[in-house]
Amino acid sequence: MLIEADDKTVAIDSGPDFRYQMLRANVQHLDAIVYTHEHKDHVAGMDDVRAFNFKQQEPMNIYADPRVQAALMREFPYVFAENKYPGIPQVDMHAIGDEGFHIGSIHFTPIEVMHYKLPVLGFRVNDFTYITDAKTVSDQEKEKIKGSKILVINALQKQTHISHFTLDEAIAFAQEIDAETTYFTHISHRLGKHADVMAELPAGIKLAYDGLTVSI
Structure with a gap:
């Protein structure tokens, strides 16, 4: 997911094919990466920020909650080592709190969903809400989503799954939120x-x- 505003360009997550995604979309400047959670398919490409470091001559801003920050430090210890090797990715960490945060003119409202037993963050920006890896969403968090004109939600497959919405569950959730348009993402070939x-x-x-x- 890439959000482009007049003053900032922000990616949500950096999966294993992050480099290819940035090249395909011709992203020439990136201001920040915002992380939903620490699973490998959402963080594995963080090392590839070094190309933006070189081009922009500044660290990449990383936004994550404390648990995800700790996971990034475990996954990429050389990035956070006291004695840094030349050429490693340069990042500035920023914590995500419950109250939301701004990156330039873009305001992010965090939405906590459950990926089986793991809390995962979705984000609302204006009338757009992006949620991945959800299985359950509390009524309190649904209130943050309602009123969105565009909703993006995961729909893994038709068969029951322990940590992802099935197609029927995603349809029911979309109809409850009642956005003007809903897009399903994080789809398996089994769908x-x-x-x-x-x-x-x-x-x-x-x-x-x-x-x-x-x-949006």
Whole structure:
């Protein structure tokens, strides 16, 4: 997920193919990365910020809650070592609190969802809400989402899964939130072919895809 405003460009998570994603989207400048949680498919590409370090001649701003910060330090100890080797990624860590935070003009409202037993953060920016790796969402957190015009939510597969919304669960959640448009992401190949699944979805609900852009 890449959010572009007039004054800042921010990525949410840096998966294993982060470098390719940035090249594909022709991202020439990146101000920050905001992390949802510490699983490898969301953090493995953090090392690739070194290209932006070199181009921008400054550290990359990293936003994460304390637990995720600790995980990044374990995964990338050389980045945070006291005696740093030349050429390693340069990052500035920023903590995410319950109250939300700004990156330039972009205000992020954190939304806590449960990925089985692991708390994971989604984020609301204006009338856009992005949530990944959710299985359950409390009523309190749903109130932060309601009123969104665009919702992005995970829909892993049709079969029951311990830590992700199934297709039916994602549809029910989307209908409860009642955004103007909902996009499903974090999809497994087990969900089926794009055209087949699209034909099954209710009005206002679509499958996301690589390269999708929306205005918020």
